Amino acid sequence: MTGTADAQQAFLDGAYGNKDGCAYAKTGESTGSDDFFLLTGEGITTAASYCGFKGDVTKEGDSFAAAISCSEEGEGGETEDRVEIRRTGKDYTIAFKDGTRWGPLKRCK
Structure with a gap:
């Protein structure tokens, strides 16, 4: 089944991330870790960048x-890209056209 959903409408059933990404989702405070990934219905946040849908x-x-559309810490401007957000079991992996992969990201508690 194929369909589209407005990017501003939550298409996920919650936030997904690694340990530090989920800590940020819960508290709004960064742990300072360089290993930080958070996927929400609005975008993808890492230690050094934010990509909005x-x-x-x-x-x-x-x-x-x-x-x-991504902006990186210390860089001017934004870059455009396209990602696949792949579900594997209960987790998601974010795949970029250049082969870069982030994940698996588990549902934050």
Whole structure:
């Protein structure tokens, strides 16, 4: 089944991340870790960048595809990209066109 959802509408059933990403989701405070990944319905946050979803998020099965606009710490401007947010079991992995992968990211408690 294929469909689209407005990127501003939550398409996930919560926040997903690694240990430090989930700590940030819970408290709003960074642990200072360089190993920090958080996936929400609005975007992807890492230790050094934020990528917001732009336009429609396309759903295919349990996975999603989305255009993103990223800004990196210490860099001027934004870069555009497209990612696949792949569901594997209960976790998600974020896959970029260049082969970079972030995850697996577990649902934050």
